[in-house]
Amino acid sequence: MNNLRIDPREAIIKDRMIAVKNICLVSGFKGGIGKSLISVAVALGLADKGIKVGLLDLDITSSTDHIILGADKLYPKEDMGLLPPEFEKIKFMSFQFFSQSCPLGFRGNSISNAIKELLCVTVWGELDFLIIDMPPGFSDTTMDVIKLFDKFSVIAVSTPSPLSKKILENSVKVYKDMKIGILFVENMAQKAKINSIRFDPKIDKALGDVKKIKRTQFYKDALKIVSKIEGGGV
Amino acid sequence: MGELQAIDMEVFKFAMEEILKQNKKKINYKIVVEESEFKCNSCGKDFSMSEVKKKSEEEKENIHFIPEMVKAFVKCPKCKSIDFEIIKGRGVSLGYE
Numbered sequence: 001m002n003n004l005r006i007d008p009r010e011a012i013i014k015d016r017m018i019a020v021k022n023i024c025l026v027s028g029f030k031g032g033i034g035k036s037l038i039s040v041a042v043a044l045g046l047a048d049k050g051i052k053v054g055l056l057d058l059d060i061t062s063s064t065d066h067i068i069l070g071a072d073k074l075y076p077k078e079d080m081g082l083l084p085p086e087f088e089k090i091k092f093m094s095f096q097f098f099s100q101s102c103p104l105g106f107r108g109n110s111i112s113n114a115i116k117e118l119l120c121v122t123v124w125g126e127l128d129f130l131i132i133d134m135p136p137g138f139s140d141t142t143m144d145v146i147k148l149f150d151k152f153s154v155i156a157v158s159t160p161s162p163l164s165k166k167i168l169e170n171s172v173k174v175y176k177d178m179k180i181g182i183l184f185v186e187n188m189a190q191k192a193k194i195n196s197i198r199f200d201p202k203i204d205k206a207l208g209d210v211k212k213i214k215r216t217q218f219y220k221d222a223l224k225i226v227s228k229i230e231g232g233g234v
Numbered sequence: 235m236g237e238l239q240a241i242d243m244e245v246f247k248f249a250m251e252e253i254l255k256q257n258k259k260k261i262n263y264k265i266v267v268e269e270s271e272f273k274c275n276s277c278g279k280d281f282s283m284s285e286v287k288k289k290s291e292e293e294k295e296n297i298h299f300i301p302e303m304v305k306a307f308v309k310c311p312k313c314k315s316i317d318f319e320i321i322k323g324r325g326v327s328l329g330y331e
Binding site for chain 1: 300301302305306307315317319320324325327329330331
């Protein structure tokens with residue numbers, strides 16, 4: 001008996017993503033710099049403009065997009081795959097739907113397998129933008145995404161901290177070498193600048209309530225990023 | 235067929251027959267379920283699904299969609315670690331003679 005282990009998942013993923021026009025990774029390489037908040041704000045901003053948008057939380061072991069949105073009671077519907085639940089006109093997918101908030105002890109191979117499985121079963125349909133909230137660091141997830149998607153752009157998030165800036169500089173070299181479009185965004189900025197989002201202490205109290213989020217300075221500043229990516233500025 | 239995939243065998247057989255019909259092929263085939271096998275990275279214990287607490291229907295469905303979710307709902311029966319490898323029981327492989 002000859003044994004042939006087949007893995008059709010990468011081919012299936014390409015087919016599933018065929019009607020997704022733009023993939024944008026929100027990446028940042030340091031933890032706690034606001035990648036998830038920016039991912040959610042950008043998705044909300046695009047959806048408000050009538051743009052078809054999906055949001056995928058790939059921060060597998062520390063998913064928070066559902067908490068920011070206040071969308072923790074959702075579950076995908078099954079129809080020739082899994083349809084991401086729609087929340088605030090965003091097609092939203094997260095590992096949290098499946099892990100039920102249990103801790104996930106994932107090592108490298110498990111991360112790759114889990115990402116492939118989720119992308120294989122998810123039916124995004126037609127999307128103008130898929131915003132992907134990435135985990136910190138140049139991790140397994142980052143390498144899997146680079147491998148699985150032919151074309152994507154990056155919103156590279158840092159803070160005024162020299163540590164955050166330095167690690168970002170080093171990490172984006174990889175994307176630059178690949179000729180991938182990068183939009184640099186400074187979060188928690190002291191002053192209003194181009195491509196910056198000012199530090200807003202009120203954002204924490206708005207978590208879980210989209211209406212409140214949309215009233216914050218943070219969100220208003222994030223809308224500048226939305227205009228940039230909508231206009232092809234990445 | 236990996237146990238963790240929890241594929242409905244009747245649906246799978248129906249799909250298989252349809253593919254064979256469409257391609258005008260006649261073959262003898264047998265579907266074998268590969269039982270799960272895990273290895274704890276913490277204490278080294280080998281274990282399987284049959285040795286852990288029975289999973290709820292909801293948990294089984296989540297594992298069906300993403301087999302790695304077994305790590306959310308299963309712990310090593312010896313040391314209770316959530317750090318274990320899936321050695322067998324996921325994915326699909328094809329054997330032929």
